[in-house]
Amino acid sequence: MNVLEVRDLMVEYDTPAGPAQAVHGVSFDLAEGEFLAIVGESGCGKSTMLFAIARLLSAPARMVGGEVRFNGVDLARLEGEDLRQVRWRDISVVMQSAMNALNPTLSIGAQLADVCRAHTDWDDARIEARSAEVLDMVSIDRTHLKSYPFQLSGGMRQRAMIAMALLLEPKLIIMDEPTSALDVVAQRSLMRQVENLRQRLGFAVLFVTHDMSVVSHFSDRLAVMYAGEFVELGRTREVFDQPRHPYSVGLMDAFPSLVGEPRELVGIPGNPPSLVNPPGGCLFAARCPSVTDECRQYRPELVDRAGHATRCHLVNPRRNDG
Amino acid sequence: MAEPILHVESMSRHFQVGGLRSSGILHASDDITFDVYPGEIVALVGESGSGKSTIARVLAGLYPPSSGRIVFEGKVLGKTSSRAVRGKMPMVFQDPFGSINPVLRVGHALQRSLRLHRRDLTSEARHSEAVALVEKVGLLPGEEVLRRFPHELSGGQRQRLGFAQALASRPSLILADEPVSMLDVSIRIGLLNVMRDLRDDGVSLLYITHDLASARYVADRMMVLYAGRIVEEGRTDDVISRPAHPYTRLLMATAPDPRLPLDTSSDVEDLGEPPRVINPGPGCRFAPRCPLATDHCRAATPEFVEITPHQRAACFAVNPAP
Numbered sequence: 001m002n003v004l005e006v007r008d009l010m011v012e013y014d015t016p017a018g019p020a021q022a023v024h025g026v027s028f029d030l031a032e033g034e035f036l037a038i039v040g041e042s043g044c045g046k047s048t049m050l051f052a053i054a055r056l057l058s059a060p061a062r063m064v065g066g067e068v069r070f071n072g073v074d075l076a077r078l079e080g081e082d083l084r085q086v087r088w089r090d091i092s093v094v095m096q097s098a099m100n101a102l103n104p105t106l107s108i109g110a111q112l113a114d115v116c117r118a119h120t121d122w123d124d125a126r127i128e129a130r131s132a133e134v135l136d137m138v139s140i141d142r143t144h145l146k147s148y149p150f151q152l153s154g155g156m157r158q159r160a161m162i163a164m165a166l167l168l169e170p171k172l173i174i175m176d177e178p179t180s181a182l183d184v185v186a187q188r189s190l191m192r193q194v195e196n197l198r199q200r201l202g203f204a205v206l207f208v209t210h211d212m213s214v215v216s217h218f219s220d221r222l223a224v225m226y227a228g229e230f231v232e233l234g235r236t237r238e239v240f241d242q243p244r245h246p247y248s249v250g251l252m253d254a255f256p257s258l259v260g261e262p263r264e265l266v267g268i269p270g271n272p273p274s275l276v277n278p279p280g281g282c283l284f285a286a287r288c289p290s291v292t293d294e295c296r297q298y299r300p301e302l303v304d305r306a307g308h309a310t311r312c313h314l315v316n317p318r319r320n321d322g
Numbered sequence: 323m324a325e326p327i328l329h330v331e332s333m334s335r336h337f338q339v340g341g342l343r344s345s346g347i348l349h350a351s352d353d354i355t356f357d358v359y360p361g362e363i364v365a366l367v368g369e370s371g372s373g374k375s376t377i378a379r380v381l382a383g384l385y386p387p388s389s390g391r392i393v394f395e396g397k398v399l400g401k402t403s404s405r406a407v408r409g410k411m412p413m414v415f416q417d418p419f420g421s422i423n424p425v426l427r428v429g430h431a432l433q434r435s436l437r438l439h440r441r442d443l444t445s446e447a448r449h450s451e452a453v454a455l456v457e458k459v460g461l462l463p464g465e466e467v468l469r470r471f472p473h474e475l476s477g478g479q480r481q482r483l484g485f486a487q488a489l490a491s492r493p494s495l496i497l498a499d500e501p502v503s504m505l506d507v508s509i510r511i512g513l514l515n516v517m518r519d520l521r522d523d524g525v526s527l528l529y530i531t532h533d534l535a536s537a538r539y540v541a542d543r544m545m546v547l548y549a550g551r552i553v554e555e556g557r558t559d560d561v562i563s564r565p566a567h568p569y570t571r572l573l574m575a576t577a578p579d580p581r582l583p584l585d586t587s588s589d590v591e592d593l594g595e596p597p598r599v600i601n602p603g604p605g606c607r608f609a610p611r612c613p614l615a616t617d618h619c620r621a622a623t624p625e626f627v628e629i630t631p632h633q634r635a636a637c638f639a640v641n642p643a644p
Contacts, residue, residue, distance in 0.1 A: 041506035042477075153595045154370070183369035183532060186595065188576040210507065216580030240580045254508045256539035258562060258577055265539070267511035271476050 003071060003171050003204050004030040004053070010065035011045070011052045020275040022048045022061065024228040027302075032171070035198060035205040037215035037236065039251075040225035043272060046208045047096075049225075050176050053206070054093050055083060070172070088119045092165035096177040098157035102149040108135075108160050109145030115167050134163040138193060155186035162194065166201070175207045179214055191218050212251060216240055224248045227272050227283040234308035244310040246288045282313065290314055325396070326357035327494050327526055328381070328411070333390030335376050339600060346600040350376040351550045354390070358495060363517060363527045365537035365558070367573070368547035371596050374530045377547075378499045381528070382413045395494065409439040409491030416500040418480035422472045428483060429468035432456070432490055439491035455486040459516050478509035485516055495526045502536065514540050534577050538562050546570050549596050549607035556633025566635040569608045606637070614639040 011023035023045045030036050040046045051057045053068050055075055068075040070090065078086065095101040103111055112131040116122050122130070132142040138159040140152075149157055158178055165173050175194075179187040195218050198205060209215055215222065215236070222236040224245065232245040243249045250268040270287035273279055279286070281296040288295065294313050302309050303316040310316065333354040336347050351373035358364050368374040380387050383399070392399040394411060415421040422431065432452040436443060443451060453464035459482040461467045472480060481501055488496045498517065502510040517527055517540050531537055537544050538558055545555040546567065554567040565571045597607060606624050609615040619638055626634040627641070 041508060155595060184534075184578070185369065185572060185576045188578065211578075212507075213578035213580050216578060251508060252580070254511050256511070256514075256535045257579055257581055258535050258538060258574060259579065259582060262538070265511045266515075268508035269512065 001032050002029045003032050003034075004206070005069040006030075006053065006066070007069070008066040009049065009052060009068065010063065011048050011057065011061055012064050013048075014060040014062075015276060017276045019064075021228050021278060022275060023052060026066075026225075026228075026230055028223065028230070028233065030172070030204050030206060033198065033202045033204055034221070035195075035207065035219045036221050036223065037207045037209065037212075037219035038223045038225055039209055039212040039215070041210055041272070044225045045228040046210075046225050047176055050093075050174055050206065050208050054091060054174055056093070084119075088115055088170065089168045090170050091172045091174060092168070092170045094158075094161045094165050094173060094175045094178050097181060098154070098161045098178075099149065099181075101161060102157060104149055107146050107148055108152075112145070112164055112167060115164060119168060130167060131163075134166045135160070137166060137197060138163045153186075155182055155190060158182060158186075158190060159193065162190075162197075166197065169201065170203060172204045172206065175205060177209050178207075179209070180211070187214060191215075194218070212240075213255065224251070227278070228275060229283065229311060230302055230309070231284065231311045232309065233302070233304075238308055244308070244315045245284075245312050246290050246314070247284050250287075250289075282311075294318065324360055326359050327395055328358040328528075329391075329393040330354055330356050330377075330381070331391045331393070333377070333380065333387045333392060335373075335380050335385070336388045349550050349599040349602055351380075351547075352599075352602075354552060356545060356552065356555065358526050358528060360494070360526055361521060361524045362542040363521050363529055363540050365529045365531060365541035365544040366547060367531055367534055367537050367544055369532055369596055371549075371598065372547040373550040374532075374547050375499055376550075378413065378497045378528070378530050381411065382497055383408060405438065410493050411495045411497060412488040412491060412493050413497040413499060414481070414484040414488050414501050417504060418477050418484060419504075421484060422480055424472050426471075427468065428456070428470050428472065428475070431483075431487055432468070435487055435490035451490075455489050456483065458489065459483070459486045460512065461486065476509075477505050478512060481505060481513055482516060485513075485520070489520070489525075493525060495528065496520070497528050497530070499530045500532070501529075503531070503533070510536070511539075534562070534573055535579075546573070549599050551607060551636065553608065553637065554633075554635040556629070560630060560633040564629075564633070566629050566633065566640045567608075567637050568612045568614055568639065570635075572611075 007027050009023055009026045012019040013022050026049055038046050048061060052063050057063060063076060109131055113127050116127040131145055135142050135144060140156055140159055152160060179190055182190060191214065207215060207219060219236045221234065222239045223230050224232040224247065226247050232239060232248045239248060243252050253265060254267045256265060268287055273283050273286060281298055282300050285291045285295045300311045300313050302311040334352045335350050337350055339348045340346050354377055366374050366377060379385060394407060399407065429452055432455060433448055436448045436451055452468055456467050457464040461479060461482050502513045505513065514536060521527060529541055541558045544558045544561055545552050548569045554561060554570045561570065565574050599607065604623055605620040609619040624636045624638045626636050628634045629640060
């Protein structure tokens, strides 16, 4: 059973030079309780895609096509009260910077209560009991209900955001780079905690990050995003162990390791293409070490083979008669 | 061995913090002693709040040390840095977007550095020197790059420009404070390679980072900082292959590496955070999080123990190699 089905999602940004295709034809399914990680570099459209799914886009961004079905209902068509019913109860969002997402002038307890009051008819006792319970889940002492955000460390603030997301037991939690402001030690403990909670509570996770090593041990499937498109999607281990798209291969070889023989690394020279006037062929062609004439002429499709999809002519040769 | 270009001896930097009701002395860095030799990269590794940027700023003369001595190229640094010292020991900052004037062309910033620090150059020589500098850090073609505005450069290109600017004064040591942490994964390695090239040309670098793996990639020696103190230092290979201090081991265990399976056996459930060191008492600052801590650790500050001639750690629990 899928909680989320995204079909051919298109998001554009209005720019002085014309519309920029920030998200171009993204499709995927997210099963109940599944953890899907989306990795990509800045400007690849990953956060824009999350915002479109959560219906949080604001001008100059707009969704220009596609469907986002949550439990069969197209979120893109929900408005007003219907949309409000879904938020926090069914889908919650954990933002990148907890420091900016939390209100600095309200205690943690007041902010948790705020969500409950807006979306339930619980009385104060029940709200307080539930608030204490979710803080327990993320290993924050319940005395911090009275604390203000500035009194918590960065890792605790981020965990408080996750506690808030858990309040109404949503089926899907969307996370936008929740670990990027944290140190490695705090990152690891946050990821372990998200993983334990998911096992226990059974929510699905859609997790966006620029640092694929963060999710490598936690996500079920991994999507690699480049210039507004998925270029590879498959089981996490498989994508890490046998990346097929040259961009994924480049990313894997771009960061140094703490183990093994030290070796020379090169990264991926060049920059992503303009999304206002994208090139006709493969969007990665200009940076690709294995580029051919075909790549410059025809835009490759995302082709699925046994649950591992790749958007690359080298992996999926075009048929000459086609 | 040659004379060190930089000799830091028992350097501490404290800050007055707090307001009317409570005030204290924050020990941002305490008793820091190290040397940097010609033509080497030394990494200073620590989490946020460990005091690594404080050390860089003291060295750059942005504020004076509270105590201790800094000897640079044989001269003791005074309370304020002279222009000559700044030129010989420039700093490259973390944020490539905040550290370059957006309304002036790329060439302007470089020309200005050259005018200040290389007064003997004629205006033609200055121009060709500016071209040579940007090409040195991989910004091609130099002539054209100099005419661009900062917004026309990507983050990686701006950070290269930061290094070109640092090179303009013919430095013997560059202070690089998290120069790649804000860049995309695919272009980070290019900058790290620029740093290695500079080292091979005889410039020393102090590379400040939270990322052990990148420190391993570029640095000849490294120091690990915790809560304002150096807890371990040594040749990079030695520290990475045989970390001695429990904190270094924690960092190693939590560094995400997709190439390895998730090792949960060594994964301590560590929810601790580095302390803010205000009015500290005696004792090892890592003791509250340390699995090996004894009463002795909480009562006395550990001195450095030599593990090999090239590696030492400040911990009561480590023994020198036989």
